[in-house]
Amino acid sequence: MEKELILEVKNLHTSFKTGKGEINIVKDVSFNLHRGETLAVVGESGCGKSVTVHSIMQLLPANGYIKGGEVNYYDGKGKETISAHKKNGKAMRSIRGAKIGMVFQDPMSSLNPVYTVGSQIIESLRQHRKLSKAEAMKMALEMLKKLGIPDPEKRINDYPHQFSGGMKQRVVIAIAMICNPDIIIADEPTTALDVTIQAQIMELMKSLQVNDNKSIILITHNMGLVAEMADQVAVMYMGRVVEYGKINDIFENPSHPYTSALLKSVPVLGMDKSQELVTIPGSTPSPVGLKPGCEFADRCPHAKEECRGKDIPNFEITPGHHVRCILFNDHQEVR
Numbered sequence: 001m002e003k004e005l006i007l008e009v010k011n012l013h014t015s016f017k018t019g020k021g022e023i024n025i026v027k028d029v030s031f032n033l034h035r036g037e038t039l040a041v042v043g044e045s046g047c048g049k050s051v052t053v054h055s056i057m058q059l060l061p062a063n064g065y066i067k068g069g070e071v072n073y074y075d076g077k078g079k080e081t082i083s084a085h086k087k088n089g090k091a092m093r094s095i096r097g098a099k100i101g102m103v104f105q106d107p108m109s110s111l112n113p114v115y116t117v118g119s120q121i122i123e124s125l126r127q128h129r130k131l132s133k134a135e136a137m138k139m140a141l142e143m144l145k146k147l148g149i150p151d152p153e154k155r156i157n158d159y160p161h162q163f164s165g166g167m168k169q170r171v172v173i174a175i176a177m178i179c180n181p182d183i184i185i186a187d188e189p190t191t192a193l194d195v196t197i198q199a200q201i202m203e204l205m206k207s208l209q210v211n212d213n214k215s216i217i218l219i220t221h222n223m224g225l226v227a228e229m230a231d232q233v234a235v236m237y238m239g240r241v242v243e244y245g246k247i248n249d250i251f252e253n254p255s256h257p258y259t260s261a262l263l264k265s266v267p268v269l270g271m272d273k274s275q276e277l278v279t280i281p282g283s284t285p286s287p288v289g290l291k292p293g294c295e296f297a298d299r300c301p302h303a304k305e306e307c308r309g310k311d312i313p314n315f316e317i318t319p320g321h322h323v324r325c326i327l328f329n330d331h332q333e334v335r
């Protein structure tokens, strides 16, 4: 059966104007998200994962702007282009929250300490739907119950500081989910939490995806989480998707030298015990004054002269498995 495309990011470019000039942070990023699936966007700190999703949501800081590309949202009824070069505040406000919900890394930065959790969930709901306070309250209670918050009738009137870290993150998920969006963007949703709580939150997200057919974009640098959660994976390095494919393409046939290095540098459940972890030589370059050509060339064991000087195209090595590396230039180029 053909999978239903729900979000399409095509050749997205995002830059920031800074005191040191303009810096290109997201470069030619493309990926697809299908209904009921999880796309993991993975890569080291600073590679542009958050800027990519903030571009999709048009939540960039004042000095950031989308230079090119398209973001297409499909809701089953047709295509809606939610961002290109120009800002489209009205269309975006109807999409943010209602069609795409966001869960950020630190629950405290998403919750307002001076309002009860109930009023924050209701506020999110009433922004998009005409409901009485009582109806909204009933829906908020049902959502808290569904997300495993014990004693929701009492807890709904509590303030965020009265919740533990894991429970706060459940409240953030409740706010993201209350309007029943098709897509949830989760930006490192468990980084600020204890390991056992992390597992519970990820299980909760997985159950929403499976039971309610939600699509998730999971931003993470945790390859273990990727292995557990993802259907599709986009590996990013210095603002580019260097490898993109199905979970098995990435774990069983990692092809970009950066993906291979990344997988060798982190422990993944089920890996051979005799396999040593290897650190990636060198460090990520600064995005300011970056040399042209492959951004990974200076750290890559296979680097050749051709890797430097001009942008490296994307090659399709098997259907849907794309690698941005000249080692594969005998394959079909894809845009």
Ligand SMILES: Nc1ncnc2c1ncn2[C@@H]1O[C@H](COP(=O)(O)OP(=O)(O)OP(=O)(O)O)[C@@H](O)[C@H]1O
Pocket: 016, 018, 025, 043, 044, 045, 046, 047, 048, 049, 050, 051, 052, 061, 063, 064, 221, 287
């Ligand atoms: N407002 C800004 N002005 C200039 N540069 C910025 C701005 N915001 C982010 N950047 C730069 O964009 C790059 C990518 O940042 P981003 O937060 O997307 O990385 P990330 O992959 O999500 O990392 P992390 O895992 O640490 O969150 C970084 O080099 C960062 O310094």
